[in-house]
Amino acid sequence: MAKQTIEVLIAGGKATAAPPLGPALGPLGVNIGQVVSEINKKTASFNGMQVPVKVVVESENKSFDISVGTPPVSSLIFKEAGIEKGSGNPVVDKVADLKMEQVIKISKMKYDSLLGKDPVQKVKEVIGSCQSMGIMVEGRPAHEIIDAINRGEFVEKIRTGKTELSAEELKALAEEKKKLAAEMEARRGEYLSKAKEIMEKMAGKERGAIKNALVEAEIPTAIINEVLPVEEPAAGAEKKSEKKPEEKK
Numbered sequence: 031m032a033k034q035t036i037e038v039l040i041a042g043g044k045a046t047a048a049p050p051l052g053p054a055l056g057p058l059g060v061n062i063g064q065v066v067s068e069i070n071k072k073t074a075s076f077n078g079m080q081v082p083v084k085v086v087v088e089s090e091n092k093s094f095d096i097s098v099g100t101p102p103v104s105s106l107i108f109k110e111a112g113i114e115k116g117s118g119n120p121v122v123d124k125v126a127d128l129k130m131e132q133v134i135k136i137s138k139m140k141y142d143s144l145l146g147k148d149p150v151q152k153v154k155e156v157i158g159s160c161q162s163m164g165i166m167v168e169g170r171p172a173h174e175i176i177d178a179i180n181r182g183e184f185v186e187k188i189r190t191g192k193t194e195l196s197a198e199e200l201k202a203l204a205e206e207k208k209k210l211a212a213e214m215e216a217r218r219g220e221y222l223s224k225a226k227e228i229m230e231k232m233a234g235k236e237r238g239a240i241k242n243a244l245v246e247a248e249i250p251t252a253i254i255n256e257v258l259p260v261e262e263p264a265a266g267a268e269k270k271s272e273k274k275p276e277e278k279k
Contacts, residue, residue: 032089034058040083042076042101045069058087060094072098079105100143103159106136112207117164119250123214127166127206130184133157135193153188154179169206221253229257 036054045051045066055062065085073081082099100106108114111126130153137144137152146152154176161172168175168184179185195203225244232240237258244254 034087034089036085036087038083038085039080040069040073042079042081043070043074044077045073045083055085055087058089058092060085060087060092065094065096068094068096069098072096076101076109079109100139103136103140103144103156104163106139107156107159107163107165110136111165112204113165116162117214118252120162120164122250123164123217124166124171124210125164125207125214126210127169127203128160129195129199129203130168130187131193131195133160133167134188134191138191138193149191150179150185150188153184166210218253221249222257225249225253225257 036051036058038050038054040051047062047066051066051069052062055065069083069085073083079101081101084097084099086095086097088094101109104116107128108116110128110132113126115125117123117125133153133156134149137146137149137156140156141152144152144155146155157167157172157176157179160167161176166172170178175184179188224247228243228247228249229240232243241254241258244258
């Protein structure tokens with residue numbers, strides 16, 4: 031029998047007959063309601079994440095088979111950390127903290143997609159993603175945990191494959207996240223105050239000179255873009271006039 035395949039990215043547990051799924055399945059004559067229901071059952075555990083879904087339809091009898099992939103590593107990290115986005119300044123601002131068990135869980139979910147040759151290498155790969163997102167592991171910056179693993183720390187825990195956390199550990203992580211958010215907000219206030227002080231001292235100077243001073247003071251780019259006025263077009267700049275077509279004689 032001839033088969034046709036549809037591949038889409040769906041919000042876990044929230045597939046509908048609307049685009050992109052409905053219009054893709056419509057021409058195939060399959061029961062869209064049944065497909066949607068089956069997808070939602072299979073992706074319910076990925077609520078809040080984008081999930082790759084493949085639907086293979088038999089052209090003759092309109093039967094279908096659904097296979098569900100796993101969300102990107104970044105989405106799984108966000109889910110475990112309980113946050114919607116990473117840090118805009120990951121070197122300084124940390125937005126969440128993960129336990130090693132959570133990292134192991136993610137590495138298992140993405141096992142076939144990760145490049146590492148063994149469980150330890152795959153865990154380090156996930157931790158590398160945490161580094162770029164401003165997410166700590168075991169209360170330390172991600173790069174420090176990778177160094178610790180290279181020294182043999184956590185290796186036995188990784189090999190045992192434990193992924194569950196106790197209620198107390200989950201509560202401690204939630205408290206840590208609140209603490210990190212408060213610290214980040216305090217740092218933001220300090221950066222804003224410092225930036226405004228520099229701008230007041232350099233009032234009347236060129237925008238480029240002010241920006242350089244802010245950069246040298248290690249003000250984060252996001253803060254600079256927020257406080258520095260948008261550059262206005264040079265005075266006397268004229269708009270290009272459109273050429274009128276030559277009149278036929």
